[in-house]
Amino acid sequence: xxxxxxxxxxxxxxxxxxxxxxxxxxxxxxxxxxxxxxxxxxxxxxxxxxxxxxxxxxxxxxxxxxxxxxxxxxxxxxxxxxxxxxxxxxxxxxxxxxxxxxxxxxxxxxxxxxxxxxxxxxxxxxxxxxxxxxxxxxxxxxxxxxxxxxxxxxxxxxxxxxxxxxxxxxxxxxxxxxxxxxxxxxxxxxxxxxxxxxxxxxxxxxxxxxxxxxxxxxxxxxxxxxxxxxxxxxxxxxxxxxxxxxxxxxxxxxxxxxxxxxxxxxxxxxxxxxxxxxxxxxxxxxxxxxxxxxxxxxxxxxxxxxxxxxxxxxxxxxxxxxxxxxxxxxxxxxxxxxxxxxxxxxxxxxxxxxxxxxxxxxxxxxxxxxxxxxxxxxxxxxxxxxxxxxxxxxxxxxxxxxxxxxxxxxxxxxxxxxxxxxxxxxxxxxxxxxxxxxxxxxxxxxxxxxxxxxxxxxxxxxxxxxxxxxxxxxxxxxxxxxxxxxxxxxxxxxxxxxxxxxxxxxxx
Numbered sequence: 001x002x003x004x005x006x007x008x009x010x011x012x013x014x015x016x017x018x019x020x021x022x023x024x025x026x027x028x029x030x031x032x033x034x035x036x037x038x039x040x041x042x043x044x045x046x047x048x049x050x051x052x053x054x055x056x057x058x059x060x061x062x063x064x065x066x067x068x069x070x071x072x073x074x075x076x077x078x079x080x081x082x083x084x085x086x087x088x089x090x091x092x093x094x095x096x097x098x099x100x101x102x103x104x105x106x107x108x109x110x111x112x113x114x115x116x117x118x119x120x121x122x123x124x125x126x127x128x129x130x131x132x133x134x135x136x137x138x139x140x141x142x143x144x145x146x147x148x149x150x151x152x153x154x155x156x157x158x159x160x161x162x163x164x165x166x167x168x169x170x171x172x173x174x175x176x177x178x179x180x181x182x183x184x185x186x187x188x189x190x191x192x193x194x195x196x197x198x199x200x201x202x203x204x205x206x207x208x209x210x211x212x213x214x215x216x217x218x219x220x221x222x223x224x225x226x227x228x229x230x231x232x233x234x235x236x237x238x239x240x241x242x243x244x245x246x247x248x249x250x251x252x253x254x255x256x257x258x259x260x261x262x263x264x265x266x267x268x269x270x271x272x273x274x275x276x277x278x279x280x281x282x283x284x285x286x287x288x289x290x291x292x293x294x295x296x297x298x299x300x301x302x303x304x305x306x307x308x309x310x311x312x313x314x315x316x317x318x319x320x321x322x323x324x325x326x327x328x329x330x331x332x333x334x335x336x337x338x339x340x341x342x343x344x345x346x347x348x349x350x351x352x353x354x355x356x357x358x359x360x361x362x363x364x365x366x367x368x369x370x371x372x373x374x375x376x377x378x379x380x381x382x383x384x385x386x387x388x389x390x391x392x393x394x395x396x397x398x399x400x401x402x403x404x405x406x407x408x409x410x411x412x413x414x415x416x417x418x419x420x421x422x423x424x425x426x427x428x429x430x431x432x433x434x435x436x437x438x439x440x441x442x443x444x445x446x447x448x449x450x451x452x453x454x455x456x457x458x459x460x461x462x463x464x465x466x467x468x469x470x471x472x473x474x475x476x477x478x479x480x481x482x483x484x485x486x487x488x489x490x491x492x493x494x495x496x497x498x499x500x501x502x503x504x505x506x507x508x
Contacts, residue, residue, distance in 0.1 A: 034067055037375055041070070044368055047385055048073055052243055053364045054236050055083035058355040059264040060372055061272055061345070067376075069264050075233035075358060078245065085264040088220060088232040089356035090251070091341045092334025095260040096189050097274070097294070099204070100142050100318030102196050102211050104290035111199050114139040118191075121198055125191065126170035132178040133170075141192040142317045143298045144182050149175030149498035151187060154432055155254050159449035162253050166191055168431035175498030182299040182315055183498070186257040193256025204256050215285055216273060218266040223259045224250055232261070235338020237360040246360070249337040258334060267343065267354040274319075274330070275345050275352050295330050295347065297321050309382060324373060325382075335361065344369050351376045363388045406475050414460040418488065420444055423480055427491050427504035435491070435504045446478060446493075465493075 033041055037060075048056055054077050059069035071083035106112035112121075115137045119125045126133045132147050140146050151172050155165055165187060175183050193204040200207045205223045213221050225232060225248040236243050251259040262270075269280060274294070278286030297314035304312060311323030319330050324346065331344035338358060342365035345352030353372050355365035367384045374381040416423070420439050427435045436447040437455075444455040444463060455463035455478055465476040476494055479501070483489035492501035 037068060037372070040372065040375065041072075043371060044072055047364050047367050050385065050389070051359070051362050051364050052238055053357050053359045053362050054243060055087070055233055056355060056357040056364060056368075057083050057085055057087055057089065057264040058353060058365075058368060058372075059085065059268045059271075060376075061268060061275060061350075061352040062376060063350040064272065064276065066268055069268065071264070076230075077234070077236070077243070081230065083233060083358075086220065086231070087356075088222075088229070088261050088263055089341060089358060090225065090258075090261050090334070090336040090339045091267070091343075091356065092251075092258045092336045092339065093186075094332050094334040094341055094343050095251075095256065095258045096142070097318035097332055097343075098208055098212055098260060098270075099189060099193055099196070099256040100294055101286060102204075102208055103138060103142070103192065104286055104294065104317075105211055106196065106199055108287045108290055112138065112195065118195065121195055122191070124166065127174070128170060128172055129174050129178055132174065135178065138192060138195055139298075139317070140179065141188040143315055144184050144188065145179050145299050146185065146188055147174040147176045147178040147180060147183070148172060148185050148188060149183055149496050150185055151431075151496050153495035154187065155190070157448075157450040158433065160253065160433055162190065162255075164433070165253060166194065168433075171429070171431035173496075173499040175496075182301050186254050189257035190254035196256075205259075208260075212270075212285075216266075216269045216280055218262060218270065221260060221262040221266045223255060223261065224252060225261060233339070233356075233358040235336075235360070236358055237338055243359070246338050251336060258336065262356075264354060264356060267356075271343060271345060271352045271354055275347060275350070294318055295321060307387070324370070325377065325379060327373075327377065333365070340365055342366060342369055344373075346373060346377075349377060363392075403475070409459075410457075410464075411459045412457050416457070417461050417482065417486070423488050425488075426507040428507040429502055429504045432495065432502055432504070434507065435493070437491070461488075 053073065055073035055075045057071040060067045069085045071085055071087060073083055075081050075083045075087045103112060107114060117134065118136050118138060118141065119133065127136065127146065127148060129147055136146050154160065154168060169187060169191065196207050197204055227248055235246050235248060237246050273280045273285065274291065277288045278284055278291035294317045296316050298317065299315045301313045301315060309325045313320050313322040319332050322329050327346045327349050329344060329346055331342065334341035338360050340362050341356045343354045351373060353369050355368055357365055367388055370384045371381050423444055424437050424439045438445045438447065446453045446455055446465065451468065453465045453468065456466055458464040458477060461480040463478045465478060467474050479492045480488050481490045488506060490503055490505045492503050494501045496502065
């Protein structure tokens with residue numbers, strides 16, 4: 001899941017490995033590194049240094065017991081605050097499994113049927129596809145098989161509130177036919193949280209706290225980042241050769257899809273709860289049937305890995321399912337601006353791990369998790385750090401090629417058909433809301449929610465957004481369209497790759 005912040009804090013710092021604090025342990029693990037993990041701390045610090053990760057916390061469970069937990073590096077670089085297992089990090093889309101577990105508890109109580117049409121519970125639910133509107137169930141929503149494309153820019157810094165997002169669903173073009181395949185969708189998970197609200201009479205946050213966080217003893221976990229809270233890791237991104245602090249992003253508008261903040265000390269009981277199929281501290285919180293249903297393959301992703309160690313992935317209900325070196329693996333990652341999290345476990349081997357980090361789009365949690373699994377399985381560790389670095393270089397080369405090809409296609413000799421002032425005004429889409437175009441300093445600017453994005457001439461009445469801050473989205477072409485009299489009547493923006501460009505009609 002990606003989200004954006006248009007204004008950045010320009011705090012530039014480098015984090016040389018020599019300045020990292022000592023590894024911090026807490027009561028959730030042995031103060032010493034277990035023999036099975038000998039050398040892991042040095043490996044972890046080297047991986048963090050290579051990928052420039054300021055801080056990271058991780059915890060490991062083996063055979064029902066906490067084997068290890070530790071904090072590495074800095075949660076707050078500027079103030080040299082070390083990460084500990086009690087440092088708060090956003091867990092992003094790992095929150096989806098909390099939403100599913102909460103709904104599964106309602107199923108256990110007979111208050112929800114996974115296969116009941118959602119519109120019978122939420123009368124306002126509607127999608128652009130009438131078949132999907134009539135037949136979408138809670139199970140469809142939490143397995144990403146409604147046919148709705150991601151449309152992340154609908155919520156990603158748009159300024160729209162949860163009710164506007166829910167109503168807007170009916171105006172969004174599907175990316176595939178209903179139940180024809182898997183399309184990851186944050187909006188559907190946000191809507192699924194409304195089911196818990198409708199049945200329980202509580203907000204999703206209240207319901208999740210009462211049914212999951214409180215029983216599991218997750219007392220430090222919450223739903224909204226507080227900028228000045230010293231317990232929280234701060235978010236960073238790499239900007240050229242430097243690490244830069246960026247603002248916190250509040251996931252409240254799609255909270256059931258990714259709003260939980262937690263610590264390693266809190267997340268280990270949650271991990272154990274799933275590894276023990278719904279049992280915590282000897283008591284059952286979720287039936288074994290529902291717990292195992294979350295971990296069962298529902299929809300194939302259609303992806304294949306170039307690595308023999310990784311099996312073909314499928315999606316369950318709030319979890320991905322695959323194999324790692326022949327062992328079944330259940331996992332979900334989470335990404336929030338400046339943070340990456342990973343929860344993964346090998347249920348048949350009794351091994352699980354959570355890793356939380358504070359650098360945008362970094363691979364360290366994945367690399368370290370696979371290394372832990374190799375060690376605890378008694379297998380020779382695979383060179384995941386080298387492989388991921390090679391993959392990244394290949395991806396980066398591909399991006400440069402695409403950028404060069406795109407640059408060659410620009411033709412600024414084809415001038416806009418009208419003076420730039422004629423393109424200004426408000427343009428409306430029934431789901432995405434309003435885009436405004438202003439004319440500033442002899443150029444056009446696109447305003448959408450939190451974003452103020454310069455438009456660079458591309459060709460005639462087509463302009464381009466060079467970069468949306470804190471995202472990987474680049475070179476979005478904004479095309480203006482004329483009416484029969486030659487006036488500017490609308491514009492289209494490729495906010496969603498899986499469907500036709502989003503049309504905004506001139507409103508003034």
